[in-house]
Amino acid sequence: MTTAPHVPAPPPGPGVQPPFPAPPVEGKGRRIGLALGIAATVLVLVCGGGGIAVVGLGASAQGSMDERAQAAVRDYLDALHDKDYAKAYDQLCDQAQRQESPAEFRSRVTREPAIETYRLGQFNLVYGSVPVDATYTDGQTGELEAFLGQDRSTGEFEVCELSE
Secondary structure: OOOOOOOOOOOOOOOOOOOOOOOOOOOHHHHHHHHHHHHHHHHHHHHHHHHHHHHHHHHHHHHHHHHHHHHHHHHHHHHHHOOOHHHHHHOEOHHHHHHOOHHHHHHHHHHOOOEEEEEEOOOEOOOOEEEEEEEEOOOOEEEEEEEEEEOOOOOOEEEEEEEO
C-alpha cells in the first residue's frame, strides 16, 4: 500500500482572518500596574503639595497676627510708661472705652503700679490674648495677660484689658 505524499495546506491568502482573533495579552498587567502607580504618585504629590501650602499659609497668617497683636500691646504699654494717658486710652478697644471715660482711665492707671520693663509672649488665638512678663518700678515682677479686641473699622488689634 502506497500512501500519497503529505502535502501541506496552502497558506491563507490576503484578506483571510483567523477565527476568533484575540488582542495581545503579554505585558497588559504590568502596564496597568505602572499606570496606577504613576497616578497614585501624582495624586500624593498634588495633595502633599497642597497640604504643605496650607500649612505654610497658616504659619504665615499666625506670624502676622502675632506681630500685629504684640504691636498693639507694645504701643499701649509704651504709652503708659511714657505717661501719655491720652494715647494709651486711644489704644483701648471700644468696649473698654465705653466702661470708663478718659479721666476715669487716667485716675485708675496712675493708682496702679507702673511697669518699668516688659517682655511679650506669643499671641494666643483661642483666648485673644498676649502674655506679658512685667517688671514694675519697685522691682517686683508679675505675669499679666493683655486681652485684645479688633477695631471694627480698621481690623487692627486693640487692648481691652490688662490683668493678672
